[in-house]
């Protein structure tokens with residue numbers, strides 16, 4: 668069995684992970700290349716099999732198999748993740764989050780360049 672036993676730790680891991688994922692989407696390119704689109708798609712699918720809470724991973728993998736990652740732009744990716752997080756919220760009986768202007772809710776403290784998701788020296 669791969670499920671985590673401690674609820675506090677599971678919640679902490681969840682909060683940190685959602686923050687990372689939403690921030691990643693808020694910095695995803697406005698106009699991604701074909702490679703960047705494939706990277707995001709593959710990243711999310713792999714993430715959903717490797718997330719350390721086994722029960723969560725199992726549900727999330729099923730969810731994003733039904734609603735595949737939207738990778739065509741920053742807006743579509745960030746709205747897609749917000750909707751997926753809301754699906755998880757719904758299942759856990761948590762409040763539904765307002766997805767309007769979601770990108771501005773997840774600043775990363777990084778330089779504000781166009782090609783901001785690429786690696787630079």
Ligand code: FAD
Nearest residue numbers: 678681682684685689722723726727749750752753755764
């Ligand atoms: P969280 O849901 O962690 O959200 C953190 C903050 O993000 C909120 O306070 C709010 O400011 C903001 N937020 C809320 N909703 C959205 C949204 N839709 N878009 C953007 N921002 C939002 N826990 C389980 O018990 N069972 C599971 O099956 C499970 N599956 C999970 C799957 C994944 C992929 C992840 C990352 C976590 C999962 N968790 C699961 C953990 C769970 O989702 C919460 O992270 C945890 O319960 C803590 O909840 P929270 O109320 O602090 O807010």
